[in-house]
Amino acid sequence: MSQPPTYRETVAVPWYWWALGAGFAFSIFLAALRFFTPAIGLAGAVVTMLLIGLGLVAYSRTVIRVDTQGLWVGRGVLEWEWLGSATALSTEATRDRTGPGADARAWLFLRPFLDRGVEVAVVDPADRHPYWLVATRHPERLARAIEAARPARGGDSG
Secondary structure, three states, X not given: OOOOOOEXXXXXXXXXXXXXXXXXXHHHHHXXXXXXXXXXXXXXXXXXXXXXHHHHHHHOOOEEEEOOOEEEEOOEEEEHHHEEEEEEEOXXXXXXXXXXXXXXXXXXXXXXXXXXXXXXXXXXXXXXXXEEEEEOOOHHHHHHHHHHHOOOOOOOOO
């Protein structure tokens, strides 16, 4: 039986993205009224909202979790053996690490509605990514969860 994750966060789009989608669908309805019947306009608005909704749901499916295997971000996993230190970043530090202070080789999980993140060092010399930068709503909690769940390293094997 596997243990439940010590940290789990679903990165969903904010509510106002849904409001913008609904507003766009309503504008389709109003524009269609100019040229078509109200039924056609309503059908266009419904189809538009369904497509927008499907896109927003798909974009909101990413789960960040820390469990016995390591750090998971969506389908990507950084196993404990290769997971280095985790540092919660402020808004300014996150902006720097995605801009002028970025390493082009880094593995990035970014969302435009999240302005803070966690930088996780990768200690695998064969991995081309020096670190993972993971956008999250709770960078301090994620970094603490990584450090708290980390298995003991090394030790004497003889």
